[in-house]
């Protein structure tokens with residue numbers, strides 16, 4: 001049995017979600033290969049080769065693979081697929097965009113966003129916004145799987161010494177071209193990798209008011225997240241959204257401030273170790289999942305927190 | 312330009328579903344059903360293109376039970392011109408018609424109807440798969456613009472802005488193309504009563520999967536469906552001081 005893991009990267013660094021995906025591959029057991037598809041992505045291939053448990057890195061290095069266009073990356077996976085029993089990718093926007101395209105080209109039914117490996121054919125995955133966990137058994141020859149990062153420990157990024165082998169690109173499909181990226185700039189930790197996440201919701205009221213949430217985050221070295229309502233209202237960028245249809249996080253500490261606790265939001269944070277809720281409505285559903293609920297006006301409580309946490 | 316919009320009948324997003332006691336699935340009896348919210352956004356996007364004079368016809372389609380006609384009528388009320396139901400009694404949430412099968416049925420419909428654009432939701436909120444659009448794009452050999460928050464169509468060229476993990480990404484797609492919607496693409500309108508009345512008279516065709524030559528046999532069998540582990544919440548603190556103390560000394564998550 002051999003497993004292929006699709007690496008997520010920006011042609012310079014390996015994204016951390018890849019390490020969690022490798023964690024899932026390790027549970028399956030078997031030879032683990034990593035596919036790095038990009039342009040001038042040698043440093044990523046080298047990083048992948050150092051990851052714990054990886055025996056081979058396949059590097060497809062070509063200009064049309066620079067931006068991870070699904071139309072160009074999927075055929076590379078398809079070409080290699082015959083050698084593998086399982087093909088895994090992180091359940092990030094990168095993996096979700098590419099992997100189903102490759103699976104369909106091979107007539108395989110993907111298993112999305114698994115949260116546990118039961119055996120080589122059987123996997124658990126949350127459905128209905130995490131209100132149910134379905135255990136499914138696949139009868140497909142090649143299992144295409146995306147992996148929920150929060151439920152698999154990352155493998156170590158050091159200690160491995162895999163070989164790097166070149167594989168060829170299948171060329172430019174000519175179907176789509178990359179125009180540009182409007183990247184969200186931040187010096188804070190990445191949302192899905194942070195130990196502490198401070199999230200604000202509609203109750204925060206405006207983009208300007210988000211400054212107190214950001215100040216708290218910076219005091220604690222935390223990432224900033226948000227509810228859909230806060231994103232829709234333009235308080236924060238789209239990639240801050242935590243939830244069923246945004247990012248899934250499970251930090252040591254999650255603080256939900258001015259967030260009511262809709263099931264779609266809970267789906268993205270209820271596996272956090274410790275949950276704090278600050279809300280002026282004592283009946284807000286968020287309190288039902290909070291370890292420490294503070295019924296208060298956030299415009300009083302958050303500045304007080306900021307001043308008492310000092311520095 | 313003709314646009315096909317696949318919509319799915321799902322449990323309404325306000326309903327907290329219950330797992331069946333025999334662990335075979337979730338309870339769907341007497342539960343409110345709606346159009347998958349992302350698909351409402353897809354219909355709205357298509358109808359706006361028609362209103363802007365860029366599209367000529369909007370066709371809503373669903374693969375689902377007889378009752379999914381209700382959701383097709385909603386699409387027609389928002390402004391779709393006609394609708395197609397591919398009727399099946401198999402479940403569409405779990406253990407029945409899976410995204411690959413849906414994509415195959417949609418491919419057959421695309422071959423029949425020859426649309427230039429298919430706009431789907433990015434994700435059905437029941438199975439949470441996020442696959443069908445990408446799969447359909449693969450089967451057709453078309454371009455794909457997933458998780459769209461902005462759409463600009465100029466002739467044969469489609470500019471799509473995508474919500475990705477690091478921010479926003481813009482791609483230029485060659486038509487025909489597949490688009491999947493994200494939440495910020497638009498805010499769907501509420502259908503007004505006259506539109507709901509008009510929708511009742513619009514054409515709705517019902518066809519059998521066999522007419523499309525598609526095999527709906529699932530590849531994934533459901534071993535069990537369970538409740539997630541319950542979280543013990545409900546703890547309260549009386550002040551900011553108590554909160555800081557608990558986080559430092561009890562939970563030990565801040566220093």
Ligand SMILES: Cc1cc2nc3c(=O)[nH]c(=O)nc-3n(C[C@H](O)[C@H](O)[C@H](O)COP(=O)(O)OP(=O)(O)OC[C@H]3O[C@@H](n4cnc5c(N)ncnc54)[C@H](O)[C@@H]3O)c2cc1C
Pocket residue numbers: 200201202203204226227228229230241242243244245246247257258259260261262263264265268278279280281284296297298299324348349436
């Ligand atoms: C298809 C679909 C997908 C979705 N996906 C997501 C998702 O991924 N993530 C997500 O978060 N949501 C998602 N939603 C939206 C979700 O249903 C809720 O609408 C949303 O989470 C509400 O955001 P909120 O809690 O910030 O706003 P509200 O529900 O409006 O809550 C605001 C809260 O702030 C409190 N408040 C107000 N002022 C103050 C103050 N001064 N001090 C203290 N508290 C105050 C209020 O008491 C209230 O509880 C989705 C919805 C749909 C239909």
Ligand SMILES: Nc1ncnc2c1ncn2[C@@H]1O[C@H](COP(=O)(O)O)[C@@H](O)[C@H]1O
Pocket residue numbers: 317318319320347349350353372373374375403408410413430431432433434435436438439440441442443444
């Ligand atoms: N049974 C169905 N009938 C019509 N469209 C569907 C069906 N299932 C999924 N879709 C479309 O595919 C999108 C993504 O669904 P999924 O891949 O299941 O998350 C949905 O938002 C719909 O647009």
